[in-house]
Structure formats: structure tokens, C-alpha cells
Amino acid sequence: MSELEGLAERLRRFAQARDWEQFHTPKNLAMALAGEVGELLAEFQWLTPSESSEVMEDPEASGRVRSEVGDVMIFLIRLADILDIDLVQAAHAKLDESEKRYTVEDYRGSARKAPPLA
Amino acid sequence: MSELEGLAERLRRFAQARDWEQFHTPKNLAMALAGEVGELLAEFQWLTPSESSEVMEDPEASGRVRSEVGDVMIFLIRLADILDIDLVQAAHAKLDESEKRYTVEDYRGSARKAPPLA
Amino acid sequence: MSELEGLAERLRRFAQARDWEQFHTPKNLAMALAGEVGELLAEFQWLTPSESSEVMEDPEASGRVRSEVGDVMIFLIRLADILDIDLVQAAHAKLDESEKRYTVEDYRGSARKAPPLA
């Protein structure tokens, strides 16, 4: 069992034990994922981009960021599990597209022309 | 190399080849992550919760959902890599907390009392 | 002075008095707006759509929802002020488009065909 399958399995047991599967529809889990991402945004909103690059050097802020990133991961794993989507495969499939669409020749050094990564 | 490390490494090379590392600050990546989650929400916003549970049976909608989930995964992996956070470890750490906080005895069957999972 | 101008003016004075104008770039304010919307989502994530329609009958939940909606309004007003966008005019302009795009004949009763309102 891969580390992602291990996490998905732990979440399944967590929800079952509390009879919370009834709440875990894709719609609800997408909302919860968005709510957690909102909390992550709040950590960076008043920082300059370069201050944000040093956030992990601050003991308090780094703990909060690690915690919010963990929450986002939890809901993404759970949502993908409910939808029966292989997260790693879905990401690689999108990267296959992005590599064709954003060729090195045309996009080198420019984020204006295109949204990087995806 | 685990499947997550493989994805992080591919994203590193993707950004380097295009000289896009300059744009990949935690602040910017958190915004991009939130933008992708917004697109995922749009897939579910007018569906009832039970309709959302059947979304993968629709050939067109399932393709869009898979694509959006892949985008979210891409930016989460890239953000965690830049922050040097181990996603699986961060998620398990939060689950350790949630298992203590939301005991089976107190929270069984009720989402009103507490936000499930995190 | 309209009620929206009054609110924008109060926010201007609030930021000036605290020397917070330096933080109020469009980028930062858009992030703060998204963070507040994330908190609003959290109020509805585990409710069914029909439970969400009764949320204002619950004294505690209604207070939280009113508070989050107020926060969203604050950051939207401040962002629009910084960008020099007339919110009411921008909304009417989009509605002019939506009325042409989503004709009553073609879209009556169907949210599948098109995202309502915008």
C-alpha cells in the first residue's frame, strides 16, 4: 500500500467510526477543501512574496502553515478517494498537457503569457 | 523515490526549464492553489449533494472534475515542495490531533458539533 | 454620498489611521477577500442545501454568517475602491451580458446548461 493509499484508508476508517460518511459528498468535501485553502491564504495575505519565502523560518508561522497544508491535503485525499480519482495520475496527466501547451521556447521567463504549471 | 517525490521532481524540472521559479513563491502558489479550488467548486455549485455523488458517471463532467483535481494536486505538491513540508506527514499529524479532539463517543453521527476530519 | 461611498470612505480613514495602506494592494486584498469567503463556506459545508436555507433561524449560526458576510463586504468594498471600480455599475454591466447570454427561452428551469447569474 502506497503512502497515499495509507492516508486514504485512515480517513475512511476515521469517517466510518464517527458515522460521518453521510456528510462526505463531493460537494461538501470540495467546500471543506476550499475553506482550508482560505485559511492557508490568510497566512500569506499581508506578507510580501519574499517574506512568504521565509515563512518556515518563523517557529510560530511555520507551525500554522504546516497545519493548514496538512488540512488541505486531508480534504484533497478524501475528496479524490470518494470520487475514485488517482491523484498522482491526474496530476501527471495535466502535466503532460502543460508540457505541450507551454513549450520552453515560447514561455521561458514569462508568466504573463500563461499561467505556469496548469 | 516515492510517487509524490517523483511528482515534485517533475514540477521542479518543469519550472526550471521555463525559468518560472521566480514566480513560485509560497504566496503566489497559495493563490494559484485557491484559484484551482475555485474552478473545482464551480463543478459542484448547482448540483445537489446526491447529484454530486454521481458526477463521475457523466463522461464530460468526470473529465472536467478529474482535470481540476489534477490541477489542485499539482499546486499543492509544488507549494509543499517550496515550503519543504512533507505532505503525508503533515496530514497524519493533523489526523492524530483530530482523533483526540473528535472522539468517537462524543461526535458519532453529528457534524453539527464539529467540522469532520479537521 | 451613497451608502457604498460612505463605507469606502470609512475604510479609507481606518487604513490611513493605522498606516495600513501599504498592505492594501489589489493582490493582498484579493487574498483577504478569498480568505473571508473561505470562512463563509465553512458555515455551510456540512449543511444540506435546505438546512442552509434555514440558517438564519439559528441564533448562533446566524450571527456567525452575518459576521462573515460583513467581512466579505468590507474587503470587496476596499478592493473596488483601490481599483477605482464602481461595484454597482460593474455588477449591472455583467447582468446586461447575462440577460443576453442566458435567454429566458433557452435556460428556463435549467442550471445544467449554464451557471446562473454569471
Place this chain on the structure above:
Amino acid sequence: MSELEGLAERLRRFAQARDWEQFHTPKNLAMALAGEVGELLAEFQWLTPSESSEVMEDPEASGRVRSEVGDVMIFLIRLADILDIDLVQAAHAKLDESEKRYTVEDYRGSARKAPPLA
């Protein structure tokens, strides 16, 4: 009728004419609001804060930003109307709190100590 009431009334008629009131639960409208905010974030994600301050000088980008801000306003007005919340009053109530909480003496010049505005 104030300009906000005029907008809310136009949205009511828009939804009634298309029989879309059935989709406009608070839960669904909060998701739609978040989706539109996600599109707004995408406009700013790769810009530096200072580049974001000049976004309205670019004819194309300014049009997109105005359009996204209009969409956010539309869903916020509609959500508040459905919830029977007075947006201007809710915003002033939150500002009353913020003025007490973030005193000029303690918070002048510092966004680290507290999230500005709300």
C-alpha cells in the same frame, strides 16, 4: 430604493424569469461566490504586489478584473438578499468591532500583529 436594493431586485427578477430560484440556496450561492473570487485571484497570482497596483492601466487586464469584480458583487448581493442580511449594516457592524480591537495606538504600521480591517 437604494442602488443596492435596485441590484438585489434586478437579480430577483432575473432568477424568477428563469425559474432558477430553486438553485439559489445559501450553500450554493456561497460556492458560486467562492468560485468567482477564485477567478479574481487568478488575475493577480503571478503579479508582484506593485504590479497588481497598476493592473487597471492595462486595457485587457482591467476589463477582466472589472468583470470578475462584477461577478463577485452579483453573488454577494444575491446571497445577502436570500439570507435577508443588510450588507452595508453588516459591514459597519464589523468595522465597529475592528475599530475597538485594532486600536490606532497598538496597531499603527503593523500588519504582523493583526489582520487589517477584519
